[in-house]
Amino acid sequence: MLKKTLHISSSPHIFKGHTTDQIMKNVVWALLPVVFYSVYAFGWNALLVIATATLGSVITEHVLCRLSKKETTIADYSAVITGILLGLTLPPAFPLWMAFVGGALGIALGKYIFGGLGYNVFNPALVARAVLQAAFPVAITTWHPAFLPDRFSEVASSVLALPLMQPQYDVISGATPLSAFKFEGYTTPASELAFGLVSGSAGETCAVIIILGGIYLIARNMMNWRIPAAVLLSAFLLSGALYLVNSELYPSPVFMLFSGGLMLGAVFMATDMVSSPITPLGLWIYGAIIGVLTIVIRVWGGLPEGVMYSILLANAISPQIDRLIKNRVYGTTPKMKAV
Amino acid sequence: MTNNPPPSAKKITSTDEFIKGLWRDNPVFVQVLGMCPVLAVSNTAENALAMGLATAFVLLMSNILVSLLRNFVPKQVRIASYILIIATFVTVTDYAIQAISVELHKALGAFISLIVVNCLILSRAEAFASKNTVSKSVLDALGMGLGFTFALLCLGAVRELLGNGSLFGLAVFPEGFQSWIVMILPAGGFFTLAAWLLVINALQTKKA
Amino acid sequence: MSETVNIASQNPxxxxxxxxxxxxxxxxxxxxxxxxxxxxxxxxxxxxxxxxEKAIFEVLPGAVSSRTFGVNAEGKLIAPDTEESPVSLVYAGYDSADQLVGYAVEASGQGYADKIRILYGYNPKQQQIIGFQVLESKETPGLGDKIEKEQRFLDNFTALDVGLNKEGNIANKVTTVKQGAKVNAWEIDGITGATISSRAVGDIIGSSTEEVIPLLFDNYKMMETPKANPKKNENDDK
Structure with a gap:
């Protein structure tokens, strides 16, 4: 690598052995079982949606790199992860053109505007989903039933909607467990939730597989275990406390943990390295903010699900978290006074 | 626009006074002034046009009056007098719009009254009208006002086209068009403004 | 630029x-x-x-003229030109034969985004709500604003039962139910995807009718007692 005799580089000078694309590749490996299971549950629809979202991100990454006359960075897998994660947060019968637009927006607005990989303030996949949610609120809340008998022989007509045209739905499933709870007061059994026998986003299905993927990444030291631990623990404690106060009004903490996108968000989205804090204590605070906000939005907010907005909000303040708890080097600047 | 002289190089002609607000010093795309109405009432082309013209009218009238009174107003109370003059014309505009159409008044809502604090108008009064003749101030106000209207229309057209599939209320896309709800929400204003700033900046850098 | 006067250089x-x-x-x-x-x-x-007036005629199909009444602090109807200042306003609509079509009542309440202001038409002969219009709302375009646009939802308000019981109160309070779950004449068939907004409309009408309808009905009976036969039923046409 060193061609010149004198090489000047800034810190860090000691590398741990994992390069960015190694880690990214492993995240993709950990995500693949989740993808497989959602394809198993939702059929070709889910596969097409996830593939198109990924295609949208990768193409946009390539084009933007070319436009800014940089070497293309699609080989580092980060755009692939953005696309897969976005695809997993979308309803399985989401129109393909919207998924493509989402993938492109995630990279352009979520990542490239800030300067590319390593500079993004927010998780790009969630930026994409937030924009899609605001742009197409109907399509993104129209769910498709899981385990339809014809899921491997037919593709839903909504998936193949022409670009810029409204999707037509042939089968609309009932509510997701969270909206069923919010609007009808019905609590889905936890066993159904854990194995993803319910409708929801493509990746909001089998919590068990998501946890296994997370454990794999933690074991390989490619993900900080504190974030998912903090998110899940804080969500569990808060919803548990509410459940103890009034078990009629509030759902059980187990339901809260396994329903919706909390598991996927805690394991694969909140752990985005660039948009999370770097200090161990900071990670705990960051995770706890996500967990608490999610429960607050679910219980008291207007929306049935709040994982996306909680993570985006926590992303926004993660530099401040680090700044607040930073150790003061002895003998340097005096302690910051409360402003 | 092809050979804009630098501000101090040549004698500034009256055409330049007019043109500068439209393009080179466009209040929205270059000076980025008056963002509150730009973002808030550009959700349809019609609202944008109405807001732009209302602002242009207030700007024109206040520029004329400020320029007329420029030797009469002592400098200590000049800002207070400008605001008083601007607020008067805003109130006049408010009544006029109500008399034209109650619906339009409802759509523009509080943003008509907020023209008072549109920093574009105050900045033209302070930076230009208070130092120049009436005829020059009129040209300046017309250029800036129309430039503001043009920019609002640019935003309004894009937002209405994507957010509603129409332009000035007439459907552009065929039946079944999926509207991008976000574009008519406040967030869409920020997206569209950013996109236009990108385009205008690219164009102006190329020319320069 | 000789005539330029620099304000800053003027003497204080x-x-x-x-x-x-x-x-x-x-x-x-x-x-x-x-x-x-x-x-x-x-x-x-x-x-x-x-x-x-346009809104009043909209919610009272068949009406061609209207009169405004006030509701005073004790809950009695008063003529508009009396000295008392009314707490809220009620509009009575009349058809071309100068017969009372019904009352238009304004009501408001919290929606998903902001307050929703509505106007609904009440027909005391049939004891039904016969028209509905949103006067002002900031509900999400595409979702919540279906309460103004979706015909299926607006059809709820052509004959919504607000009949009174023997005590003179609303027999069954108007409520919004899940889309497709409407069974009774006093239920509003909600909108999937606009659950909160459609429920808000139900709540607004529910609480407003409980308050105003008994009053309007009393007033109507006082005015109409001599004639017993209900004349026209053409109000359902629209």
Whole structure:
């Protein structure tokens, strides 16, 4: 690598052995079982949606790199992860053109505007989903039933909607467990939730597989275990406390943990390295903010699900978290006074 | 626009006074002034046009009056007098719009009254009208006002086209068009403004 | 640029001069505003009245003229030109034969985004709500604003039961149910995807009718007691 005799580089000078694309590749490996299971549950629809979202991100990454006359960075897998994660947060019968637009927006607005990989303030996949949610609120809340008998022989007509045209739905499933709870007061059994026998986003299905993927990444030291631990623990404690106060009004903490996108968000989205804090204590605070906000939005907010907005909000303040708890080097600047 | 002289190089002609607000010093795309109405009432082309013209009218009238009174107003109370003059014309505009159409008044809502604090108008009064003749101030106000209207229309057209599939209320896309709800929400204003700033900046850098 | 006068280079003026300038401009401003107000006000009033009348005729199909009544603090109907100041307003609509079509009542309540203001038409003969219109709402375009646009939802309000029981109260409070779950005549078939907004409409109508309808019905009976036969049923046409 060193061609010149004198090489000047800034810190860090000691590398741990994992390069960015190694880690990214492993995240993709950990995500693949989740993808497989959602394809198993939702059929070709889910596969097409996830593939198109990924295609949208990768193409946009390539084009933007070319436009800014940089070497293309699609080989580092980060755009692939953005696309897969976005695809997993979308309803399985989401129109393909919207998924493509989402993938492109995630990279352009979520990542490239800030300067590319390593500079993004927010998780790009969630930026994409937030924009899609605001742009197409109907399509993104129209769910498709899981385990339809014809899921491997037919593709839903909504998936193949022409670009810029409204999707037509042939089968609309009932509510997701969270909206069923919010609007009808019905609590889905936890066993159904854990194995993803319910409708929801493509990746909001089998919590068990998501946890296994997370454990794999933690074991390989490619993900900080504190974030998912903090998110899940804080969500569990808060919803548990509410459940103890009034078990009629509030759902059980187990339901809260396994329903919706909390598991996927805690394991694969909140752990985005660039948009999370770097200090161990900071990670705990960051995770706890996500967990608490999610429960607050679910219980008291207007929306049935709040994982996306909680993570985006926590992303926004993660530099401040680090700044607040930073150790003061002895003998340097005096302690910051409360402003 | 092809050979804009630098501000101090040549004698500034009256055409330049007019043109500068439209393009080179466009209040929205270059000076980025008056963002509150730009973002808030550009959700349809019609609202944008109405807001732009209302602002242009207030700007024109206040520029004329400020320029007329420029030797009469002592400098200590000049800002207070400008605001008083601007607020008067805003109130006049408010009544006029109500008399034209109650619906339009409802759509523009509080943003008509907020023209008072549109920093574009105050900045033209302070930076230009208070130092120049009436005829020059009129040209300046017309250029800036129309430039503001043009920019609002640019935003309004894009937002209405994507957010509603129409332009000035007439459907552009065929039946079944999926509207991008976000574009008519406040967030869409920020997206569209950013996109236009990108385009205008690219164009102006190329020319320069 | 010889005529340019730089304000900053002027000598600081005395307070008399400042006072003169401010008062002068203030008087000028006041004059301008008063003149415009006087010129525009008749037309503004006329436009507002027209808009309101249009809304009243919309929720009371068949009505061609209207009268405004006030509701005073004790909950009694009062004529508009009495000295008492009304707490809220009720509009009575009459058809071309000068027969009462019904009452238009304004109500408001919290929606998903902001307050929703609605107007609904009440027919005391049939004891039903026969029309509904959203006057003002900031519900999400595409989702919550279906309460204004979706025909299936608006069809709820062509014959919504607000009949009274023996005690003179609403027998069954109007509520919104899940889309497709409407069984009874006093239920509003909700909108999937606009759950909160459609429920808000149900709540607004529910609480407003409980308060106002018994009053309106009493008043109607007092006015109509001599004639017993209900005449026209053409109100259902629309």
């Amino acid at each position: 003026a005395g307070s008399t001069k400042m006072l003169k300038a401010m008062v002068g401009i203030g008087v000028l401003s006041a004059l301008l505003i008063v003149v415009t107000f006087e010129l525009t006000q008749p037309r503004v009033q006329q436009l507002k009245a027209e808009a309101l």
